[in-house]
Amino acid sequence: MLIKDSVNLTKAVKSIGIKGRIIEGEDLKKHTTLKIGGEAKYFIVPFDGEDIAKIINFANDNQVPYVILGGGSKILFPDLIFKGIVINLNNHFFKKIILDKEYVKIDAGVKINELLGWMLRNRLGDWEFLAGIPGTLGGAVRLNAGVRDLTEANNYLQIGDFVKEVTVLDKNGKLLRLDKKDLKFDYRESNLSNFVILQVILTKGEKKDISHIKKRINNFLNYRKKTQDLKSPSAGCVFKNPGNNKSSGELIELSGLKGKRIGDVAVSKKHANFFINLGKATAKDFLTLMEYVQRKVNYDHGVWLNPEIHIIRNL
Template sequence: MEAGAGDGARALLRILRDLPGGLRAEELLAPHTTFRIGGRAFALYEPPTEDALAEAVVRARSHGFPWRMLGGGSKLLIPDRGFPGLVLSTAGLRSWHEEGEFLRVGAGVPLARVARRGAWALAGIPGTVGGAVAMNAGTRHGSIAEQVVWVQALLPTGRVHTFSPAECGFTYRDSLFRRLRLPVLAVGLRLQPCQDLAPFLRERAKSQPLGLPSAGCVFRNPPDGRSAGWLIDQCGLKGARIGDAVVSEHHANFICNLGHARASDVLELVDRVQDTVVSEFGVWLKLELEVVGE
């Protein structure tokens, strides 16, 4: 971490030390991501309640510290230099209330648990409900937006607002919450009749490189109907490697960490893939992966 990190970490501890929950200074973020890549944050805070999370955000903002949310750590690339501010984990926000076909869950509830209960189209997607809503996670069978009844999120003023589906601004792998960096606190979902998830999980296991750390699909599918993975494959880029970052031989839209990949390796490989695909097909692949700090 860069010079001055110790001072920043100590300042954050002073600001947040009276809040409930876990607070750790200079926390290494790589173990908190599915990519297993990334440097240290000034501090990582795990609030036990939505009110505590909101208060932490308000305090960080008022003292000029950057902050960001961290759910299951998928679809995320953290720089090697780390994050010079506060990272808020939603791991403690796991409230669960079920009433008939409706479910109210905290942002930190694992998506796999919700899939088992009635969001079967999302089976096999890693991460948490809050992150899934922010990026409108989905598969070819559907997206989470189709089941959202409401979303509670924190406004820049520090006030909690309940958004209707129409207000959420859902688009392909995006939402208002992602675009405006509004922390998702809780979500209301309409459940579908339960189905056997085994076929969906087998389908994902066959089509994706689940044995190596990755962040899931790196690029969004272009609007012309062709998949990003197909375009990358047609360019002969499967197996392309920089350092320990490699384009998967199993699924070309995955970049995997062979063990010691750095964020800089991944970003250089991303550039190579984008440049090659635009040269061969005239299509610029947009990132589905979120690169922290960009």
């Protein structure tokens, strides 16, 4: 039977019977790079995939919304309370990295900087382009994280090109293995929006000299320092680049919006597609500034910018 009142729902959540931890009223600001958000009604740190399957089934049976949270670097939570379950994979239970002959099996909760540290220790190259991208591998694969390479060719490097297989739970909590032919990666997107990514198999990079790997990592990090606003909390780029020859950042800048501020959210003066939290920013201010920028850019350039950031709303 559907549980409608909050007290009984809390009792029911606590009796799902998982091995992980359930926290009531966790402050979501602590878990996002933007430092915006209210509380999660239920914040769950699962121990394993079985825990997550139980939570999914509970959520389905009781029509409770749930959200997967990785490193929180591309997500905006509502201000007051998220009336659902946040399943946090950025925890110490989802951190294994297993080196195989040709592949590397990596848990979804491994953070990108942890992965790069491991890569350096094992002298494996090829994923240096991920340097400086905050968040977890699960989030990176879900969003097909990537950057331009720093060569004349200006090629695009994306994690999706290295994914061989992904272990996921589907909407019914069923464990599935999806291999390359089942997977689709586009610009900042994948066909994994209806799954919880548990583990990823990446093709192993070439054995390389450690100084070569370090140099490449530093090149990517230095480029970020030069071009991105890394001193204030943000979620990286707010809007996807439109498919024309100008980036969202260029269009916002051409509209004269660098520094535009609503409440404590401002368009970065360094990178116009970054919105920064000046201290006490709210989701309401963030969304208002997004809409203001969308309307102004549309008015000036006839282009409607689509969000890259994932916006979580209460139903």
